[in-house]
Amino acid sequence: MLYLHNIGTYFLMIVEMFRKPTKWGVMKQLILKDIDDLIIGSLGIVAFISFFVGGVVAIQTALNISNPLIPKNLVGFATRQSIVLEFGPTFISIIMAGKVGSFITSSIGTMRVTEQIDALEVMGINSLNYLVFPKFISLLLYPFVISIAMFLGIVGGMIASVYGGFSTAEDYIAGIQLDFKPFHVAYAFIKTSVFAFILATIPSFHGFYMKGGALEVGKASTTSFVWTSVVIILLNYLLTQMLLS
Amino acid sequence: MIEVKDLHKSFGGIEVLKGISTTFEKGMTNLIIGQSGSGKTVFIKCLLGLFPYENGCISYDGKIFSELTEDQKRDLRGDIGMVFQGSALFDSLTIAQNVMFPLKMFTKQSKSEMEDRVDFVLKRVNLIDAHNKMPSEASGGMQKRVAIARAIVNNPKYLFCDEPNSGLDPKTAIIIDNLIKEITDEYDITTVINSHDMNSVMEIGEKIVFLKDGLKAWEGSKDTIFKTDNEVVTDFVYSSELMKKVRQMYIEEKQ
Numbered sequence: 001m002l003y004l005h006n007i008g009t010y011f012l013m014i015v016e017m018f019r020k021p022t023k024w025g026v027m028k029q030l031i032l033k034d035i036d037d038l039i040i041g042s043l044g045i046v047a048f049i050s051f052f053v054g055g056v057v058a059i060q061t062a063l064n065i066s067n068p069l070i071p072k073n074l075v076g077f078a079t080r081q082s083i084v085l086e087f088g089p090t091f092i093s094i095i096m097a098g099k100v101g102s103f104i105t106s107s108i109g110t111m112r113v114t115e116q117i118d119a120l121e122v123m124g125i126n127s128l129n130y131l132v133f134p135k136f137i138s139l140l141l142y143p144f145v146i147s148i149a150m151f152l153g154i155v156g157g158m159i160a161s162v163y164g165g166f167s168t169a170e171d172y173i174a175g176i177q178l179d180f181k182p183f184h185v186a187y188a189f190i191k192t193s194v195f196a197f198i199l200a201t202i203p204s205f206h207g208f209y210m211k212g213g214a215l216e217v218g219k220a221s222t223t224s225f226v227w228t229s230v231v232i233i234l235l236n237y238l239l240t241q242m243l244l245s
Numbered sequence: 246m247i248e249v250k251d252l253h254k255s256f257g258g259i260e261v262l263k264g265i266s267t268t269f270e271k272g273m274t275n276l277i278i279g280q281s282g283s284g285k286t287v288f289i290k291c292l293l294g295l296f297p298y299e300n301g302c303i304s305y306d307g308k309i310f311s312e313l314t315e316d317q318k319r320d321l322r323g324d325i326g327m328v329f330q331g332s333a334l335f336d337s338l339t340i341a342q343n344v345m346f347p348l349k350m351f352t353k354q355s356k357s358e359m360e361d362r363v364d365f366v367l368k369r370v371n372l373i374d375a376h377n378k379m380p381s382e383a384s385g386g387m388q389k390r391v392a393i394a395r396a397i398v399n400n401p402k403y404l405f406c407d408e409p410n411s412g413l414d415p416k417t418a419i420i421i422d423n424l425i426k427e428i429t430d431e432y433d434i435t436t437v438i439n440s441h442d443m444n445s446v447m448e449i450g451e452k453i454v455f456l457k458d459g460l461k462a463w464e465g466s467k468d469t470i471f472k473t474d475n476e477v478v479t480d481f482v483y484s485s486e487l488m489k490k491v492r493q494m495y496i497e498e499k500q
Contacts, residue, residue: 023350026349115331116333116334116336118333119329122293122294122295122325123325124318124319124321125350
């Protein structure tokens with residue numbers, strides 16, 4: 001029953017988020033601040049993880065090719081497919097659920113605990129629009145983060161396979177061009193956009209509706225990470241079933 | 246003037262406010278006092294519309310709050326200033342930006358006009374050279390003064406303060422009390438203060454509403470609170486030795 005209540009509250013929150021908009025002059029600054037916090041602030045960790053995981057994917061693919069009949073360009077092909085289809089959109093989104101999601105939950109949750117949200121409401125401000133809408137807008141740039149992750153993952157794979165002696169640069173480049181289907185990129189960005197919405201709203205929900213003190217802010221951050229990850233994994237399955245099968 | 250009639254509020258089947266009726270007069274510092282758990286904060290949050298209530302009526306200068314449209318409620322809230330117990334300053338904004346916030350949200354003033362107004366109210370609460378400090382860099386007393394400055398920057402008609410001097414030393418608490426009183430007189434606004442500090446009651450309690458277990462147990466002023474024989478009030482007010490001596494002196498002086 002509580003789950004149903006929470007799901008209902010979540011959807012009502014989304015509706016409320018678009019009502020009674022905050023003055024554009026103020027909203028513009030909030031959006032820019034959130035772009036800095038959520039997008040620019042995540043680029044470093046995303047780049048680092050993508051580069052090295054791309055390298056690991058390439059090495060593991062190369063090490064598992066023992067049959068001499070399998071062409072060496074398969075390393076590039078497999079790395080590209082893994083990174084574009086799954087690693088970029090899904091794996092990075094789970095990492096972002098930890099980084100960005102817990103930041104959103106704890107910052108909004110702290111505002112709830114310290115009555116800052118009450119202060120907004122007493123002033124007649126739609127606190128959901130003021131707090132959540134800029135996060136939703138700034139995460140529209142999330143596909144940009146994922147494109148960087150995809151690029152660096154593929155580059156990392158190439159460097160690891162060439163310098164590790166698993167493949168030549170020519171083979172790897174031929175592999176990443178092999179049987180390229182543009183729809184796979186479209187599929188990846190559709191997933192990314194859905195995950196961006198989830199990353200903005202579920203952590204905000206857990207922060208906004210939390211009750212209690214500092215300890216509960218910590219608990220809400222953990223719960224928010226778990227639920228954001230669960231929803232991302234479930235939607236990943238559903239979208240893959242709908243778009244690729 | 247704010248009128249409250251037969252206000253009821255429950256949480257999970259437990260009735261916290263059991264039918265409170267009172268009036269908060271314009272140009273006066275109205276105090277709501279009572280023990281912890283008596284329903285003071287719930288009462289003030291119902292007045293502000295932060296908690297919905299089950300029964301009763303709240304009217305602001307004749308406008309019944311529950312009958313207002315969303316837009317009318319938003320307009321009314323523009324006339325309300327609130328000082329929260331923990332100040333509720335926005336962490337990410339400087340002191341000047343916190344004070345400027347209501348102006349940015351609700352007025353079409355130019356930047357220089359807003360800056361002038363912020364300078365004026367910060368001077369009014371005796372905060373000079375604190376503009377660029379973050380709330381975390383300010384002391385508790387400074388934070389309260391910033392909260393008062395933010396509450397009055399838009400010239401409100403109604404000022405609400407939830408425990409404005411909790412956590413402050415006695416001297417700073419008196420400064421904050423006097424500041425609220427001065428602002429009430431200066432702007433002729435309706436001020437409602439939620440407190441359990443007896444010093445505040447004696448200093449600025451022009452009208453006092455005493456709550457006990459969700460009911461209004463007594464109503465009067467700082468002068469009549471000394472004379473009352475209401476056991477519930479005397480038990481609360483004269484719980485300390487100091488207050489007992491104050492009452493004794495008062496009675497002797499009157500005789």
